[in-house]
Amino acid sequence: MRIHSDSFTALARIPGEYAFGIPGVNEPMALGANRNPHLAWDGVPDATRSFALICVDDDVPAVFDDANQPGRVIRADLPRRDFIHWVMVDIPSDLREIAAGSCSDGVVEAGKRNPPGPPGVRQGINDYGATHHGYDGPCPPWNDERLHHYHFRLYALDLPSLAVGTHFTAADALRAMHGHVLAMAELTGTYTLNPAL
Numbered sequence: 192m193r194i195h196s197d198s199f200t201a202l203a204r205i206p207g208e209y210a211f212g213i214p215g216v217n218e219p220m221a222l223g224a225n226r227n228p229h230l231a232w233d234g235v236p237d238a239t240r241s242f243a244l245i246c247v248d249d250d251v252p253a254v255f256d257d258a259n260q261p262g263r264v265i266r267a268d269l270p271r272r273d274f275i276h277w278v279m280v281d282i283p284s285d286l287r288e289i290a291a292g293s294c295s296d297g298v299v300e301a302g303k304r305n306p307p308g309p310p311g312v313r314q315g316i317n318d319y320g321a322t323h324h325g326y327d328g329p330c331p332p333w334n335d336e337r338l339h340h341y342h343f344r345l346y347a348l349d350l351p352s353l354a355v356g357t358h359f360t361a362a363d364a365l366r367a368m369h370g371h372v373l374a375m376a377e378l379t380g381t382y383t384l385n386p387a388l
Contacts, residue, residue: 192235194345194376198228198291205329205341205380209291211298211319212330212384219259219333220384226292227277227326228380232345233287236373239347242282243368244289245361248274248329250339258332267337276341277326278315278361279308280353295326302327315359324358329382338383347374 199205207213209228215221230244251274257263279294286309294308306314306325314325331339346368353367 192232192345192347192374192376194230194232194343194378196229196231196343196378196380199380202379202381205382210328210330210382214333214384214386220330222298223328223330224296225298225326225328226296227289227294227328228343229289229291230343230345230378231288232376234374234376235284235287236347238349239284239373240351241280241284241348241353242286243346243348243353243364244277244279244282244343245275245346245364246277246326246341246343247361248276248331248339248341250331250335250337252332252335255332257334259334263334265332265335265337267335271337275318275361276328277317277343278359278364279312279325280315280355280359280364280367281311281313281351282309283311284351295328298327313355313359315355315361315364321358331382331384333384335383335385336388338381338388341380341382343378343380345376346372349373
């Protein structure tokens with residue numbers, strides 16, 4: 192199974208159009224358009240009954256004390272953790288493409304509770320907060336010395352629907368799909384708000 196995007200190429204910079212935060216004019220960061228990128232896939236296993244999609248940044252500082260603080264930096268060698276930007280399940284087995292901006296178009300301050308998306312899908316909580324469902328794009332600390340990587344992972348599943356609650360997380364989805372993954376494809380993009388990078 193393969194996944195690609197018309198919005199960015201593998202290991203290239205994700206355009207600001209698809210970011211939660213962009214470089215500001217007179218400040219380090221401003222709000223971006225926060226549109227979800229285009230994604231498309233092929234080479235799907237014959238037994239696929241649904242897909243799940245998770246986007247994770249695995250370069251997020253484990254401690255945020257120095258994040259976005261003038262006069263401080265987050266060293267590239269400091270410990271890191273995962274940060275979930277998007278989790279979507281019950282994607283129909285006959286779907287092969289998600290259009291740019293079809294699941295997120297703009298920043299919603301309190302978070303999207305019922306984000307748009309393809310018919311039948313369910314979108315879980317991302318790590319921006321308990322009321323943030325669906326896609327919220329890159330917004331790494333502007334003083335981070337590490338380039339951030341955003342992994343869009345698509346899972347082909349042998350289940351038509353995942354047994355997760357109404358307000359589920361990526362961890363919930365991963366537990367529910369354990370033992371039911373037929374194939375996985377990944378597309379990785381990069382992003383930074385640090386002008387030095």
